[in-house]
Amino acid sequence: MVEIKTPEQIRKMREAGLVVAEALKACEQAVAPGITTGELNAIAAGVIxxxxxxxxxxxxxxxxxxICASVNDEVVHGIPGDRKLEDGDMISIDCGAIVDxxxxxxxxxxxxxxGHAPELLxxxxxxxxxxxAGxxxxxxxNRLVDVSRAIESYIRRQPLPAKGKYGIIQDFGGHGIGTEMHMDPHLLNYVDRGRGRGPKLVPGFCLAIEPMISLGTPKTHTLADEWxxxxxxxxxASHWEHSIAVTEEGPLVLTAFDGGRAKLAELGITAAPDPLG
Structure with a gap:
């Protein structure tokens, strides 16, 4: 069952999303050679x-x-700790928060x-x-598969990097979000024709969209830490994610400071008004 939210519930999710945005901003500003992933974790914890x-x-x-702190060939779920970041590293930082x-x-x-290689940028x-695009x-x-198709087709249209290729990670994807962090439906970052079209996107439908792409294989394994x-x-590999609500007026990016207005405008899409003003 997909949890459909009321406007007031979306307002609360917007509050939680802005806390996450603040925590990630603080972490981004602190990223530098020599800082540990544990120190980034403490920064995010303080903001929350x-x-x-x-x-x-x-x-x-x-x-x-x-936070999840995933460095270089770590795709997701890296455990923050004593690891020091080095000049030239790339880190994916994943964070979440709950409000009411x-x-x-x-x-x-x-x-x-x-000095990062062009293919990494x-x-x-x-x-x-x-x-x-998703x-x-x-x-x-629209249907859930339309989101998957938009993500995959965008990636497939891009010129391949000078070194490597784009591997769309298949073992992990996006998800519903609301009264829990991970809820139905599961969102693939590619189209699986055997899954059908998926549920219809109606006002109050909320998703966390999170493509993960490597410069090589889409295949992964989990380390002995089980995370x-x-x-x-x-x-x-790179990992980006936002939480989004479907509204009558358009999509609202709950975890973007401007609700997604600027970026969606570039794509010819009108973002929903921010319920927090």
């Missing part, structure tokens, strides 16, 4: 606490952080230091832009 919110990552099935029982979830890819940009497809009366997911071939 300062806003009177709760982490939805901490304690989730035993997870020990308020309603969840927000978002992720960004951040470059550490300078391109990888992150393609991953982020494919997320926005967000633009979150129109009333950290790496690419099988050691190629680096």
């Amino acid at each position: 606490s300062d806003h009177g919110a709760k982490s939805n990552f901490l304690g989730y099935h035993g997870f020990t952080g308020v 029982g309603w969840h927000g979830d978002s992720a960004v890819t951040v470059f550490v230091g300078e 391109q990888l992150s940009q393609v991953t982020e832009d494919s997320m926005w 967000i633009a497809a979150m129109k009333k009366n 950290t997911v790496k690419t099988n071939d050691g190629t680096w």
Whole structure:
């Protein structure tokens, strides 16, 4: 069953989404050679606490952080700790928060230091832009598969990098979000014709859209810590995520400071008015 939210519930999710946006902004600003992933975790925890919110990552099935910190060939679910970031690294930071029982979830890819290879910069940009292609497809009366198709088709249209290729990670995808962080439906970042079209997108339908792309294989494995997911071939990966609500007026990006207005306008889409003004 898909949980459909009322406007007031979406307002609460917007509050949670802005807390997540603030936490990720603080982490992005702190990323530099020498900082540890544990220190980034503490920064995010401080922001969440300062806003009177709760982490939805901490304690989730035993997870020990308020962020996932996935470095280089780590795709998702990296556990924050003593690892120091080095010049040239790339880190995906995933964070979530709860306000009055309603969840927000978002992720960004951040470059550490300078001088990154063009294919890495391109990888992150393609991953982020494919997320926005999926967000633009979150129109009333579209189907879930339309979001998957928008993400995949955008990636497939991009020129291949000079080194490597684009592997769309298949073991993980987006999800419904609301009174829980992970809810039905599961969102593939590619089209599986055997799954049908999926549910109709109606006002109050909320999704966390999160493409994950590597520079090589789409295949992954989980480390002995039972959390950290790496690419099988050691190629680096990017992860971007936003939480979005379908409304009568258009999509509302709950975890973007401007509600997604600027980026969606570039794509010819009108974002919904921000319920918080």
